[in-house]
Amino acid sequence: MRYTQLTDAQVKQMLATIGVTSIDELFKTIPPQLRLEGPLRLHPALSEPALLEDVRSLAARNNDCGKLVCFLGGGAYDHFIPTVVDALAGQTEFVTAYTPYQAEASQGVLQAFYEFQTMVCEVTGMQVANASLYEGASAVAEAVMMATTITGRKRILLSEGLHPDTVRVLRTYGLERGIEYAGVPLADGGLDVGELRARLDKTVGGVVIPSPNFFGCVERLDRIIPVLHEAKVLAIVVADPLAAGMFKTPGAFGADIVVGEGQGLGIPLGYGGPYLGIMATREEHLRKMPGRVVGMTTDREGRRSFCLALQTREQHIKREKATSNVCTNQGLMAMRAAIYLAALGREGLKTVATQCFDKAHYAAEAIAALKGYSLCFSAPFFKEFTVQTDRGVDHVLSECRRRGILGGIPMRRLDERYEDCFLVAVTEKRTRAEINSLVAAFEAA
16 A cells, blocks of 8 residues: 555446446446556565665756756756755745635745735836746647737737747647738848838737847847837836846837746756746736736735736636636746845845856857857857857767766757757856867867
8 A cells, every 4th residue: 555545445336336247347337458467577675775866867867957067058048046045945835835725825935926026027127926937838839828818809919039949939829719820931030120110910919029130140129129119019028037147128118018938037948847937017917917916915904015906817717718828837846036136135136147158258259260260140149159060969978978978058959950969058157167178169169
């Protein structure tokens, strides 16, 4: 019973209640060719100490950012996480009650999400934020659905600088909703404003603009957003929240909806998650925003208190009329982000952003000076950039791995037009010595 939940007697009782005599009869609707015949071909059972040792030996074969120097980016980054984040977010009262499924959620949890919302508003420059979404890509998809709800228009333009995986998520979300997507090309790494203007018409409800985009380039939102507003089209900006430490926020340029991936805010790298989706918007669009919104009020004794204020678009409230499938928030990850931002403060955020910027530019200049390497674009960038090489991307990155360095992401895996390019990310964790080692590996290749 330690690892097997049900006894034979319990199985017989359930089968009798259902009205069948055996497990085989229960699954008779499954075609015979799809059923398992005989036991699984497994090794003999191990003792618990032997099993644990086997698992430890398998785990030791993995390489991670604790063993290798990481210059990988493309949406997930090796940022430093202050010890206080793990210490506080690991408290049992947060881990076991991480998301407010009910209005009776504890005041402490609700207050933490209220603080998270407030800080998201500050790093995006927007007026209201929700208590988080599942991760960055689905946050973009929710923003697109939100734009179609607000405007009543089902056509959405996507910058070709949007992460290809996010595009796939958008197309999946749009299948049953009749959303039509069209791309807007880039010019030297940034959105081509002339082409954008030519594609705007009365059928377009919103334009998705990542900044920095997938190639690392920072967009000229001051030129793009006014063009959208002239056409009465919503500007959906996909932002890196850490960039707020040194760049103007999307809200400062007039963005209508701001979303992004919050993994860089105190959340460790993982095999796809759990990560954190952030979303903020203008107050006028508050009731169209998906997810939970925590509000602050006073109780009957006049004390400050917190409550779930809105969850009006969610499926458990509106049922079949819901315009979003969101029914919770990424609570524990939002807690980590709130602790991270509170621990850093304004000056700490500025320091992290500035170090990312300075170190990335130091690396880019050194790489571009090598024979056989160049930067793909002259557009400004924040913490990652795209490198072009005639030395063979696989050969270059293989040489890096041989030296214990994860040198970058081959771009052809995501966009075949960039066969000879790879993406390099440099965070505040990378030292001058590590960057110099990366450059030496490229030179050796």
